[in-house]
Amino acid sequence: MKKIVSLILTVTFVVSASLCLGIGISADAAPTLTVVNGQTVDAGDTFTVTVEMSGNPGLWSTKILLYFDPELVCESVSAGEIFSAGEMTLANDLNRSCATNRTARAAFDGRGIDPQDYNSACVFFVNDNDVDNTANGVLATFTMRAPSEPGTYFIGVLDALGDVINNDSEDVYFSYVNSSIVVEESVQVKLGDVNGDGIVNVKDITTLKKYLASAITLDDIVFQNSDIDGNGAVGVKDLNELKSLIAGN
Numbered sequence: 001m002k003k004i005v006s007l008i009l010t011v012t013f014v015v016s017a018s019l020c021l022g023i024g025i026s027a028d029a030a031p032t033l034t035v036v037n038g039q040t041v042d043a044g045d046t047f048t049v050t051v052e053m054s055g056n057p058g059l060w061s062t063k064i065l066l067y068f069d070p071e072l073v074c075e076s077v078s079a080g081e082i083f084s085a086g087e088m089t090l091a092n093d094l095n096r097s098c099a100t101n102r103t104a105r106a107a108f109d110g111r112g113i114d115p116q117d118y119n120s121a122c123v124f125f126v127n128d129n130d131v132d133n134t135a136n137g138v139l140a141t142f143t144m145r146a147p148s149e150p151g152t153y154f155i156g157v158l159d160a161l162g163d164v165i166n167n168d169s170e171d172v173y174f175s176y177v178n179s180s181i182v183v184e185e186s187v188q189v190k191l192g193d194v195n196g197d198g199i200v201n202v203k204d205i206t207t208l209k210k211y212l213a214s215a216i217t218l219d220d221i222v223f224q225n226s227d228i229d230g231n232g233a234v235g236v237k238d239l240n241e242l243k244s245l246i247a248g249n
Helices: 003-012 017-022 102-108 202-212 236-246
Strands: 032-037 040-042 046-054 061-068 073-079 087-090 119-126 137-145 151-159 175-177 179-184
Touching: 032 151, 032 179, 046 061, 046 179, 061 102, 061 137, 073 087, 073 119, 102 119, 102 151, 119 137, 151 175, 202 236
Parallel strands: 032 175, 040 179
Antiparallel strands: 032 046, 046 137, 061 119, 061 151, 073 137, 087 119, 151 179
């Protein structure tokens, strides 16, 4: 599956010290942008991705690109606490192909990333006040939607070189910790369908009785369908609820 490439990229871009050394800045001195997410979501669900900054040397403006497998969809972006007193500007298209995004192509230049493979959401922050903004924490939160196909999907972040400066208009360079999101097949809950055959009938009563008598195990029933009373466990009360359900009550 092509998502194996995503896992390789996730590991590859955790360390970007070579970038920092190439521009004459030590890896220890470079502030870091980290992509943080919940790691696992159901197919079709919405989820959030945060880009967090550490080691902030004092920023006046920052343009960043969240880039991701095109099967993902970026629905919205909100500013974090770092530029809470500043101004946020978004690209008109939060799912623009990196191949047609001039900012993305410039950010990818020389970094061994093929823009053909990704879409991007571009965000630009400017500090309203002439202060030394050295806050760390969440730079931005992206709300995204998972695709319907299970798999592992890459999510990364880059700065737009030349558009990240401090109060002295000096360039600031980042290192990066990128990530991926694992999409699992969503579970369709049908209360009472204990055996998972798509029908709620007397066979489900028989199956649930066998489970309660320890004649079968939890692997032999569909837990989400069997927990009819929604208390997080499967017991005698669920059996009574199932009988009532089949009786048409």
